Amino acid sequence: MPPRMQSRSVSNTLLPYLTSSSSSSSSLSSIPSLSSASSQCLSRQFSATAAPQAQTKLRRQMFEWLNNEGSVFKHHVPGETNYLTRLKQRGGNEGSEASRPFPNNQHFISEPILSEELRNEVYNRVIEQKKSVRVVSVELGIDMKRIAAVVRLVELEKRQRAQGKPLALPYARAVHEMVPTTPLAEKGERQTYHEPINDLPAHPLTGTQIFYPVPESRSFDRVEAGRVFSGAPAMEHSEAAEISHPSDLAEKIMEDPNSIGWVGKGANARQILQPADVRIPHPHLVAQERDRLAHPNERRAVADLQSKRLERQDALEKERRERLQARREKKTTIVSPEESRFDYRIKDTIYTTETTGVDGRGSKATGRRYGVPHRDRTRGEVKIPTRVEA
Amino acid sequence: MRNRASNTLSKGKIRQSWSKYNLYNMQRFRSPPTTNRTFFQQKWSAKAASRAYHGEQVREGQWKRMFNHRIRSVIPMNASDLAADDGSLVSSGRGSGLDKGGKPAYQTRPTPYTHMTFAPLERRLDVAIFRALFASSARQARQFVIHGAVTVNGQKMKHPSYLLNPGDLFQVDPDRVLYATGHTKTPYERRQGRLTRRKAKAESSKGAEEAEAAPETAKEETKETEKEDTKETEKEDTKETLKALLAQAKSVMSAGKNTLAPQRKQELRGFQQAVRRVLSRSESSTVLADSLEAQFSQLTLLLKAKRSEKPEKKDVKPRPEDAFATDRGDAEVASAKKDTEATASDKLSEAFAQATLGNEVDASELSDEEFDTLKRALTQMRDNPLDNSKTYSTPWQPRQYMSAFAFIPRYLEVNQNICAAVYLRHPVARPGSAEVPTPFGESIATPAYGWYLRRRW
Incomplete structure (x- = not known):
């Protein structure tokens, strides 16, 4: 705000200009009245409202807090979190308090991030030691998606370093000081797990409450519960007898993903809900535990079985991926003319009711259709992309 | 879109921002009272408070379309539990497991579903940038996107409302991030920046003119001047410059937060000059004086040569935190060692001088800490240089009050270097915790969720 002009500093020479500027349509009659009461006017402020104080009460209180209690938040202490909860912590000192950024929210925790060394170790194991993502995930206790992301990011970082692009090194250092991190274990020590790796996503079908009477004499396991939730009939006795434990199903499905049954018809058709042993990211860990229970004193044998299982799984996944890729390549022909910057991917048009609609004018059909305006032109069309190809 | 997201004290709303006003508001925020208020009023005020934080830049209608009453949750499974029981234990008896002394078979913490009400907004590009600690507020993140500083999967993305898909990689220009998260420039620094810019401009125009006029003569001149320079510097005493170098390295490392900014900058500048002087005297001086990177590699090479000569002393473990050693942490260490090392530092400077002159040195007299100090000073100088042309205060420091807001949610994997x-x-959501960062507790989250259920309860 510019400094308020005091009446004392206004000289008589300025007065006419001031009045004329404030009201351009000022009548002549106002001037004599002003000159007559000029002595009174000079002692009066221009504004009738009192000038505000330098600081409001709230502002004063804020700066008081910032200078006393809040001063600890100004700078961080390396290796420690510095959240608002530390103010309330003084009485009962709990370990979990230090990692809660919001005093009112009991349920949000600032989870540790991967330290620089651990990140490089992940990259080293996946790229240089050629271990599978699944194995590294179990070894270090990091989610498989995160491992894939870490490899991608470290590779990008290496490329940028090689290209000499600018990096934000001091910023990275500061963030790693402020946020809790999972360190890489020293040699001989056991690696602390970064996060739970066997998370089972809650399926919407399991949200319903179902009254399903079962005789007390009968054992009712996870496989059957899944069938009840998805509305499938109970298994045949012969089929049920084959499954001694739900994790048997996991191996069966790994070998043949099409062995999962279907319920419903047409658009309502859906796969039967599988037990948790199948739907978790690392079903082989359950199988390993079962081996351990069956052969408690044969560690070596259990480890061999597990490594064979993992190899088999990797081989199957690889084969599946290659088959998919081959099918995709078979569908498209790529033409790359010389002296051209572009590749042309040519696909055969499939002209069916599903792709072009009943009248052949479906909005997703190929080509321009007479009488159907382009999507761009229709009203209320959102043009923000929904995906960006990697 | 007009920015209405001011951090007013009178309203006391919490925003997605690192401002100190916001910190103060967050600390004094209390859940609105429920006594003598209708259920509608409770839901209204809960919605108002939470929408001021979550997606305040998103129109209400837009958000209502994004809202989904179904909330994603996971249950962490234990492999040994799954192996031990096929589910029949839990369903035995009357359907909920056999009663074992009044204790349920499985004890679980409740899952805070309603804390996840605003989960769809976390998919937005601008919010994700703020969550990854690349911007100091969601509004700033939005501006970065609009100004073209953000790429998604390597392509420039100009829509802040782009909804990220799982696996999308987004990247922000590092200079913008340093600007957003760093200290602002002081008027003095701004002036210095202006002056250097002006000087560079004048030089470039002058250089262009000269180059046009007489390219050949200019080359000869520069050669001559170079020769003269090297002759002059050789005359100076090597030992003294090296001593000064080490002293400056120490003062750089020991400067705490109490040191005034200009003073610290003078020190840094002095150190930089000293390094340049030392390097100009070593054998391969032709490469050196150009870039900090080259200087650094040369000096570390010299130091490495020293280190390899004495493997016996190497048993000191390289600390894991060395990679992220701090200015302040270093400062404490350095200042503590200062007194004890006063005599030893002379030896180091001597040895260093001899090494630069290409002579054989007895390196066993030097302490590991001295190498470390020098090395760290050099690393800092390389990674965090003094550069007035930047938009933020250099050497870079995190902005004040940043640490109170610094957390990275699990659904993001961030590489801060790039x-x-x-x-x-x-x-x-999982039992006991929800991944959406929200400053509000149960008493606000649940009524706000109820509000968006289209008044179904």
């Missing part, structure tokens, strides 16, 4: 992050998956 300012890139991957959106791994959608945020989920």
Whole structure:
């Protein structure tokens, strides 16, 4: 705000200009009245409202807090979190308090991030030691998606370093000081797990409450519960007898993903809900535990079985991926003319009711259709992309 | 879109921002009272408070379309539990497991579903950039996107409302991130920046003119001047410059937060000059004086040569935190060692001088700490240089009050070095915790969720 002009500093020479500027349509009659009461006017402020104080009460209180209690938040202490909860912590000192950024929210925790060394170790194991993502995930206790992301990011970082692009090194250092991190274990020590790796996503079908009477004499396991939730009939006795434990199903499905049954018809058709042993990211860990229970004193044998299982799984996944890729390549022909910057991917048009609609004018059909305006032109069309190809 | 997201004290709303006003508001925020208020009023005020934080830049209608009453959640499974029981134990008896002394078979913490009400907003590009700590507020993140500083999967993305898909990699220009998270420039620094810019401009125009006029003569002149320079510097005493170098390295490392900014900058500048002087005298001086990177590699090479000569002393473990050693942490260490090393530092400077002159040195007299100090000073100088042309205060420091807001949710994997992050998956709730960062407790989250259920309860 510019400094308020005091009446004392206004000289008589300025007065006419001031009045004329404030009201351009000022009548002549106002001037004599002003000159007559000029002595009174000079002692009066221009504004009738009192000038505000330098600081409001709230502002004063804020700066008081910032200078006393809040001063600890100004700078961080390396290796420690510095959240608002530390103010309330003084009485009962709990370990979990230090990692809660919001005093009112009991349920949000600032989870540790991967330290620089651990990140490089992940990259080293996946790229240089050629271990599978699944194995590294179990070894270090990091989610498989995160491992894939870490490899991608470290590779990008290496490329940028090689290209000499600018990096934000001091910023990275500061963030790693402020946020809790999972360190890489020293040699001989056991690696602390970064996060739970066997998370089972809650399926919407399991949200319903179902009254399903079962005789007390009968054992009712996870496989059957899944069938009840998805509305499938109970298994045949012969089929049920084959499954001694739900994790048997996991191996069966790994070998043949099409062995999962279907319920419903047409658009309502859906796969039967599988037990948790199948739907978790690392079903082989359950199988390993079962081996351990069956052969408690044969560690070596259990480890061999597990490594064979993992190899088999990797081989199957690889084969599946290659088959998919081959099918995709078979569908498209790529033409790359010389002296051209572009590749042309040519696909055969499939002209069916599903792709072009009943009248052949479906909005997703190929080509321009007479009488159907382009999507761009229709009203209320959102043009923000929904995906960006990697 | 007009920015209405001011951090007013009178309203006391919490925003997605690192401002100190916001910190103060967050600390004094109390849940609105429920006594003598209708259920509608309770839901209204809960909605108002939470929408001021979550997606305040998103129109209400837009958000209502994004809202989904179904909330993602996961249950962490224990492999040994699954192996031990096929589910029949839990369903035995009358359907809920056999009663074992009044204790349920499985004890679980409740899942805070309603804390996840605003999970769809976390998919937005601008919010994700703020969550990855690349911007100091969601509004700033939005501006970065609009100004073209953000790429998604390597392509420039100009829509802040782009909804990230699992596996998307987004990257922000590192300079913008340093600007957003760093200290602002002081008027003095701004003036210095202006002056250097002006000087560079004048020089470039002058250089262009000269180059046009007489390219050949100019080359000869520069050669001559170079020769003269080297002759002059050789005359100076090597030992003294090296001593000065080490002293400056120490003062650089020991400067705490109490040191005034200009003073610290003078020190840094002096150190930089000293390094240049030392390097100009070593054998391969032709490469050196150009870039900090080259200087650094040369000096570390010299130091490495020294280190390899004495493997016996190497038993000192390289500390894991060395990679992220701090200015302040270093400062404490350095200042503590200062007194004891006063005599030893002379030896180091001597040895260093001899090494630069290409002579054989007895390196066993030197302490590991001295190498470390010098090395760290050099690393800092390389990684965090003094550069007035930047938009933020240099050497870079985190802005004040940043640490109170610094957390990275699990659904993002961030690489701070290149300012890139991957959106791994959608945020989920799990027993005992929710992944959507929200400053509000149960008493606000649940009524706000109820509000968006289209008045169904």
